[in-house]
Amino acid sequence: MSESSDTLLTATVHGVKNQLGELLWRLEARGDCQVEQSITLRCAQRLSSALLLGRDASAGLALSLDATDADALLEDIASEYGSLFPQLQVDCEAPGSAASREPRMVFVDRPLVTLVLGDVVHNACRAASSRVVLSASAWGRGVCFEVRDDGAGYPHEVLRASGGVLQSRGGVSSGLGLKLAASVAKAHRRGQQIGEIHLSNAPGACFRMQLP
Amino acid sequence: MSLGHLQGKRVLVIDDSDAMRSQMQQTFTGTGCARLLTVPNIRQALEALKAESFDIILCDYYLGENTDGQQFLEYLRTQDLISRNTLFIMITAEQGYQRVVQVAECAPDDYFLKPFTAAQFNARLQRMLDKQDELRAISAATDRKDWQAVIRACDEVLANAGRHSFEALKIKGSALLKLGRAEQAEALYRQIVETRALPWARHGLARALELRGDVEQASTMLQENLAEAPEHMASYELLSRLKQRAGDVGGALAVMERAQAVAPGTMARVRQLGDLALQAGRPEVAEMVLGDALQRHRFSPVREAADYARVSQALIRQNKATQALAPLVQAKREFRDESSSLLLGAHEVIALRGSGERAKAEALMGSLIERARHVLPGDTAMALAEACYLTGHEQAGEQILAHAVQNAPEDTRVHGQARAVLRAAGKSDQHSDALIETNQRQVILLNNEGVAKAERGELEAAISLLSNAADRLPNNILIVSNAALVIAKQMLTRGQDNELLRACLRYRGAVAQQSPEHPKLQQIDVLLSRLRKSESV
Numbered sequence: 001m002s003e004s005s006d007t008l009l010t011a012t013v014h015g016v017k018n019q020l021g022e023l024l025w026r027l028e029a030r031g032d033c034q035v036e037q038s039i040t041l042r043c044a045q046r047l048s049s050a051l052l053l054g055r056d057a058s059a060g061l062a063l064s065l066d067a068t069d070a071d072a073l074l075e076d077i078a079s080e081y082g083s084l085f086p087q088l089q090v091d092c093e094a095p096g097s098a099a100s101r102e103p104r105m106v107f108v109d110r111p112l113v114t115l116v117l118g119d120v121v122h123n124a125c126r127a128a129s130s131r132v133v134l135s136a137s138a139w140g141r142g143v144c145f146e147v148r149d150d151g152a153g154y155p156h157e158v159l160r161a162s163g164g165v166l167q168s169r170g171g172v173s174s175g176l177g178l179k180l181a182a183s184v185a186k187a188h189r190r191g192q193q194i195g196e197i198h199l200s201n202a203p204g205a206c207f208r209m210q211l212p
Numbered sequence: 213m214s215l216g217h218l219q220g221k222r223v224l225v226i227d228d229s230d231a232m233r234s235q236m237q238q239t240f241t242g243t244g245c246a247r248l249l250t251v252p253n254i255r256q257a258l259e260a261l262k263a264e265s266f267d268i269i270l271c272d273y274y275l276g277e278n279t280d281g282q283q284f285l286e287y288l289r290t291q292d293l294i295s296r297n298t299l300f301i302m303i304t305a306e307q308g309y310q311r312v313v314q315v316a317e318c319a320p321d322d323y324f325l326k327p328f329t330a331a332q333f334n335a336r337l338q339r340m341l342d343k344q345d346e347l348r349a350i351s352a353a354t355d356r357k358d359w360q361a362v363i364r365a366c367d368e369v370l371a372n373a374g375r376h377s378f379e380a381l382k383i384k385g386s387a388l389l390k391l392g393r394a395e396q397a398e399a400l401y402r403q404i405v406e407t408r409a410l411p412w413a414r415h416g417l418a419r420a421l422e423l424r425g426d427v428e429q430a431s432t433m434l435q436e437n438l439a440e441a442p443e444h445m446a447s448y449e450l451l452s453r454l455k456q457r458a459g460d461v462g463g464a465l466a467v468m469e470r471a472q473a474v475a476p477g478t479m480a481r482v483r484q485l486g487d488l489a490l491q492a493g494r495p496e497v498a499e500m501v502l503g504d505a506l507q508r509h510r511f512s513p514v515r516e517a518a519d520y521a522r523v524s525q526a527l528i529r530q531n532k533a534t535q536a537l538a539p540l541v542q543a544k545r546e547f548r549d550e551s552s553s554l555l556l557g558a559h560e561v562i563a564l565r566g567s568g569e570r571a572k573a574e575a576l577m578g579s580l581i582e583r584a585r586h587v588l589p590g591d592t593a594m595a596l597a598e599a600c601y602l603t604g605h606e607q608a609g610e611q612i613l614a615h616a617v618q619n620a621p622e623d624t625r626v627h628g629q630a631r632a633v634l635r636a637a638g639k640s641d642q643h644s645d646a647l648i649e650t651n652q653r654q655v656i657l658l659n660n661e662g663v664a665k666a667e668r669g670e671l672e673a674a675i676s677l678l679s680n681a682a683d684r685l686p687n688n689i690l691i692v693s694n695a696a697l698v699i700a701k702q703m704l705t706r707g708q709d710n711e712l713l714r715a716c717l718r719y720r721g722a723v724a725q726q727s728p729e730h731p732k733l734q735q736i737d738v739l740l741s742r743l744r745k746s747e748s749v
Binding site: 013041 | 232325329332336339442
């Protein structure tokens with residue numbers, strides 16, 4: 001992309017995000033517009049995902065790895081979406097439990113992983129009947145982030161695509177977020193080990209992102 | 213929304229969008245914060261920061277006016293305009309820019325991606341305030357540049373295995389490097405790299421290796437780092453410096469050009485690239501990168517008069533002396549302090565001389581020599597010396613170079629600059645060597661005379677000699693530390709004197725600033741401690 005078109009795109013995204021931000025804060029101030037807030041956030045997430053996928057296609061995703069507190073990361077996301085979907089229970093599985101076997105400090109690109117997991121949790125909240133659960137567990141020397149909901153689960157075609165190609169999750173998502181999740185996971189490497197995502201139904205949707 | 217944790221906090225918001233400022237204003241109203249200031253640009257933010265301090269700064273990355281939040285943060289950190297304890301939060305519309313990793317000291321405390329709800333903002337801010345609390349003692353010691361206290365405070369956080377232990381480890385590594393403790397720093401960074409080869413840890417390890425003299429291994433480490441993390445700007449900068457120090461100016465320039473291709477640089481990086489291009493005999497590169505950067509940041513305070521002087525220098529080296537005046541005229545309108553004025557004046561003399569305006573050049577040179585009485589920064593001194601030689605003021609030029617060498621007798625960069633000025637003036641290498649050696653010897657003799665007087669008990673005469681020399685040569689650490697030492701000895705013999713104590717502490721501070729582990733500091737401190745005890749008795 002030429003510098004001038006890049007500058008134009010940056011200025012446009014800046015303007016659009018400012019306007020979405022203004023809209024979001026106005027809706028939040030009203031106190032009764034969670035659905036509209038959710039739609040606004042979805043627009044912003046799609047814009048971010050599209051930009052990052054565009055960058056991945058042209059130059060690859062450059063990671064900025066650093067030590068990250070996995071529990072804090074998940075707690076922040078759970079708290080954000082818990083307030084956006086007050087009718088749901090959005091929980092982090094207790095650190096130290098058998099399921100989480102918490103690796104407290106993990107080495108990931110925090111902003112990118114937060115963006116991906118935020119998008120996945122958002123979709124899970126839209127699909128869930130009553131509960132969404134986030135957890136982090138050890139995966140070799142790395143970490144496995146997991147998001148489960150008690151909704152209808154992923155459609156077969158989404159399970160098959162597993163983020164490899166754009167595949168919409170019915171009315172819940174466009175598939176852009178899963179595609180970005182697959183790209184972000186793949187960009188996390190350690191020696192020969194490459195990050196990956198796994199989708200399953202158990203019976204609600206279960207998303208796993210394993211990062212070495 | 214509950215923002216009770218903001219009770220008593222001072223908050224500065226910088227955003228060019230009226231709507232965002234208004235939203236922030238509403239969000240913070242009623243939270244109990246002691247001060248909330250919202251400004252649309254960095255000019256107003258700087259005015260506010262010079263007048264008062266803030267606990268939290270929320271800064272939009274995209275600030276219009278051809279500058280950005282990262283440039284602004286770098287400026288604040290390098291000019292020491294904000295405390296380490298001030299939370300600097302960058303608000304960004306897209307994730308792309310932050311892939312470029314700056315040196316740790318110039319990274320924001322956190323990034324908020326737009327748009328965000330007030331609830332999201334609240335949760336993240338709470339976590340950052342908790343971190344601010346846990347690292348408060350470390351930040352306070354960092355502000356004082358008391359690196360030993362920084363290490364002690366880091367060790368306390370590490371001993372308590374706090375939530376931000378890894379951050380404390382990172383800061384400790386940096387403090388060990390500042391203190392020149394290469395082996396301890398190397399051990400710390402190796403321990404981190406063994407856990408995970410993080411780019412900042414490998415960069416720290418390379419700095420430790422450099423410090424203990426293993427430049428080859430340091431360079432290899434940096435090359436490996438860049439192969440895996442090509443966006444790690446700090447590694448390009450260090451690798452380039454190592455190559456330059458080894459005399460490979462072309463290689464150093466190539467490294468910085470690679471960095472420039474990855475991301476348009478901050479002003480500091482552009483300066484490094486411009487200087488290298490000039491040294492490598494590629495003035496067209498210096499003209500292009502500096503000219504572009506000055507155009508991009510034309511309303512930003514990150515620019516310096518010296519940047520315009522470099523562009524002028526690059527144009528002269530391409531035989532474009534007439535064009536070389538334009539950047540200087542532009543800079544003179546904006547930079548009116550005496551130091552900038554002397555620097556720009558010296559370059560103007562060079563450009564006038566190059567464009568054949570001898571009379572104007574000589575008239576201007578006369579006034580500059582009159583004004584150049586005080587201690588001059590290195591680059592200004594060199595430009596003035598060059599202008600002196602060009603206009604036939606050889607004696608004045610020689611005096612300026614002599615002073616520069618006496619002020620930094622062991623600094624090979626100063627020697628190199630002096631040699632370049634003399635070479636341009638048609639002097640032989642033998643002449644340059646003689647000038648440098650004579651002035652190195654003179655300053656040693658001066659120091660020895662002061663020390664001998666002190667040893668003979670002629671403390672007043674020693675103080676007079678060394679204090680005068682220290683005021684004239686403030687970067688000469690040998691002279692300045694001995695001035696502090698003899699003053700402390702005098703007070704121990706004759707009793708405390710407020711004026712002498714102030715002078716002693718001023719000289720001690722100057723030594724600590726330049727070399728925090730200088731052995732003379734301990735000797736000065738022992739004498740001052742004995743003085744305190746004797747005064748209290």
